Amino acid sequence: MAIRHDQGIVLRSYPFGESDRVVIILSPNHGKLRTVAKGVRKTKSRFGGRLEPLTHVDLVLYEGRNLDTITQVSVIEAFPHVRMDLERVGIAGAMLNAVDAVAQENESAHRLFLLLHRGFRVLDSGPADPGLLTAFYLKLAALVGIAPSLGDCASCGGLVDVERFSFPAGGVVCSRCATPDAVKLRPGLTDYLASLAGSELASLPASGGLAADGQGLARRFLEYHLERKFTVAEVPGG
Ligand SMILES: [Zn+2]
Known part of the structure; x- marks a missing residue:
């Protein structure tokens, strides 16, 4: 398992487990990414609104067997x-x-x-x-x-x-x-x-x-x- 960087535009997301979301992202390098944002549905999530659809984000991912876990996210462009x-x-x-x-x-x-x-x-x-x-x-x-x-x-x-x-x-x-x-x-x-x-x-x-x-x-x-x-x-x- 490794940490890697990627970037992409958030296409959509859906609830996963108790408090997580699966976030689908289009990466220029790897196509459609299926990632998981842990704890994102808690009110004090450290991800805030940065994983909303439309947002172009920079990511640090922890590679998993099925889903990569987002460990850091920053907004490149939000198209306000x-x-x-x-x-x-x-x-x-x-x-x-x-x-x-x-x-x-x-x-x-x-x-x-x-x-x-x-x-x-x-x-x-x-x-x-x-x-x-x-x-x-x-x-x-x-x-x-x-x-x-x-x-x-x-x-x-x-x-x-x-x-x-x-x-x-x-x-x-x-x-x-x-x-x-x-x-x-x-x-x-x-x-x-x-x-x-x-x-x-x-x-x-x-x-x-x-x-x-x-x-x-x-x-x-x-x-x-x-x-x-x-x-x-x-x-x-x-
Ligand atoms: Zn004809």
Whole structure:
């Protein structure tokens, strides 16, 4: 058994035993960490609020057989503006939820960590863009190798009459390939999603009234391919 240092963003936690909590953390170095914070549910816990979800923490861990025990924790970044705004808390929660669904244990997760960290930084810097969560979802999909096709038909590669979206096919489909479950898209939605997928989180394109449709489609796409239900976050300004 050894002491080691690590860092990461707290994804969630749940009660464990009489007074402890299991804290799930995304570490860039080791992926999803399952740690235990002892005595954290006592009123005078030495950890205070430092292990709340969203917090980027520096950790000293005592390695255990199943769970590592947190012996020291300090806050690197708390994203205070996100916490003060219910709308942004909802978006951050949806980001955590999605990351939790794809992160693996004992596997480095640098790009996933950077995406989440970037998402929180942008969210902390000002009011959320209506397309922020959608862009986050699309980048996450690309990271795990399931980016939806948003240009040519996902089934035949054709470029003509591509106006529907198929979850099983993995993106937009043309009228010849569309199965009855393919959904008709509002004009411009594919272009909007493609431009979100290719933009920096801090400088997203105008939504043109398509933000809610885009977010719903991106969320359902991830849910379909990851076989998980995600929390629904409100779309800012619409
Ligand atoms: Zn086709």
